[in-house]
Amino acid sequence: MKTIKIILVTLLFGLFLTQGTSLYAQDPMKVSSNVYKKILLENDKVRVMEVEFKPGMTTSWHSHPNHVIYAETGGSIEITEKGKTATAMEIKTGSAMYMPAVTHMAKNVGNSTIKLIVTEMKPMMHKKMNSMRPADKKR
Template sequence: MKTIKLILMTLLFGLFLLQGASLYAQDPMKASPNVYKKVLLENDKTRVMEVEFKPGMAVAWHSHPNHVIYALTSGKIEITEKGKTATTMEIKAGTAIYMPAVTHMGKNVGITTIKLIVTEMKPMMQKKMNSMMPAAKKK
C-alpha cells in the first residue's frame, strides 16, 4: 500500500511540475527566433528587439514585461492573449503602442511584412518608474 501511495504521489508531483512549466511562456527571442531577429540593446533597465513578421508567420507563446512597440511598417496582426479570444490589429507605420505585461502569441494575417521595434522595461526599471509617479488623488 505504501509503495502504491509513493508511486501515485511521485506521478502527481511530476504532473504538477510539467503543468507549472507550461504556464510560463518563453522569452520571445527563444520562442520565435524566426520573427524576433536580434537584440539591439540590453542593459539592466531595458531590452530592445528587432522584429520582422513575414505574411503568414506566427510567433509561439511568449511573455513580455511592460513594453512599447514602435511600428516601422504597416500591417495586420492577430494577437491572442492567454485566456482570451484572438483580436486583429491594424498597425500603422510610425506609431508607438504601450503594452502592459502579457503572455501572448501572434500571427501576421496581412499581406505585408511587418517590421517592429519592441522595447521591454525590465522589472527593476518598472518599480523605479512607479515610485516616481505621484500618488493618485482620492475623491
C-alpha cells in the same frame, strides 16, 4: 513512510514550478526566433528587440513584461492573449504603443511584412524596491 511523503511533495512542487515557468515565461527570442530576429540592446533595465513578421508568419506562445512597440512598417496582425479570443488590429507605420505584461501569440494576417522594435521594461527586483522605500518613522 514519512520519507516517501517528503519525496512525493518535493517532486510535485518541482513539477509545479517547471510547468508554471514553461506556461507563462516563454522568451520570445527563444520560442519565436522566426520573427524575433535580434537583440539590439539589453541591460538591467530594458531589452530592445528587432521583430520582422512576413505575411502568414505566426509566433509561438510567449511572454513579455510591460513593453513598448514601435512600428517601423505597419500591417495587419492578429493577437491572441492567453485565455482570450483572437483580436485583429491594424498597425500603422510610425506608431508606438504601450502594452502591459502579457502572454500571447501573434500572426501576420496581412499582405505586407511588419517590422517592429519591441522594448521590454525589466521589472525591478524586490530588493531594489525595498531599498528605495523611505524608512518607517518611529512613533
